[in-house]
Amino acid sequence: QVQLVESGGGLVQAGGSLRLSCAASGRTLSNYAMGWFRQAPGKEREFVALISRSGGYTTYADSIKGRITISRDNAKNTVYLQMNSLKPEDTAVYYCAATLSGLVTTAIRYDYWGQGTQVTVSS
Numbered sequence: 001q002v003q004l005v006e007s008g009g010g011l012v013q014a015g016g017s018l019r020l021s022c023a024a025s026g027r028t029l030s031n032y033a034m035g036w037f038r039q040a041p042g043k044e045r046e047f048v049a050l051i052s053r054s055g056g057y058t059t060y061a062d063s064i065k066g067r068i069t070i071s072r073d074n075a076k077n078t079v080y081l082q083m084n085s086l087k088p089e090d091t092a093v094y095y096c097a098a099t100l101s102g103l104v105t106t107a108i109r110y111d112y113w114g115q116g117t118q119v120t121v122s123s
Contacts, residue, residue, distance in 0.1 A: 002026045002098050002112040009094060009117030012086055016121070020081040022096030022114055030054075030074040033099050036081045037107055038092035038119075045095070047105040049081060057103065064090070086121045093118050 008020040022034070033052050039045040049060045049070040058070050069082040079096055094117050097110035104110070 002029075002032065004096050004098060004112055004114035006094065006096050006114045006117040009119045011120045011122065014087055014121055014123050016086050017082070017084045018086065018119060020083070020094055020096075020117060020119075022079040022081075024077045024079075024098070028074075029072070029077040029079070029098070031100070032111075033101075033103055034070075034072060034079045035097045035099065035105070035110060036070060036079075037095045037097060038090075039095070039116075040089075040092040043092075045107050047107070048094070050103060050105055051079065052103060059103070059105070083119070086119075088121045088123045091119060091121050 003025045005023050035050045036048040037045050038048050051058045051070045055072045067085045072079045096114045098112040099110045101109045
């Protein structure tokens with residue numbers, strides 16, 4: 001079992017930045033590829049970013065590529081999502097998730113989920 005806890009969300013003006021963190025406990029995070037997803041009201045959960053177990057590979061959703069960076073510190077059992085130039089359409093609950101399935105971007109392939117952190121971007 002892996003327990004994931006996100007933090008760092010909040011209210012920010014358009015053009016601002018936020019850094020989300022996802023702290024893991026229970027098992028060593030380096031065993032898992034990690035992803036960030038988001039879900040806006042009335043919409044399906046969507047993929048945002050993925051990082052491989054070692055951190056050597058990352059991929060991003062086209063809708064937000066260039067404005068975000070995913071990273072991880074396996075020694076601290078923590079994954080991060082740096083978000084810059086935020087837009088109102090980035091408003092959503094952001095979730096981190098862990099998978100043993102490798103480099104996958106579909107939510108159903110993820111084994112463990114955090115409770116989410118709210119990001120609200122005002123115009």
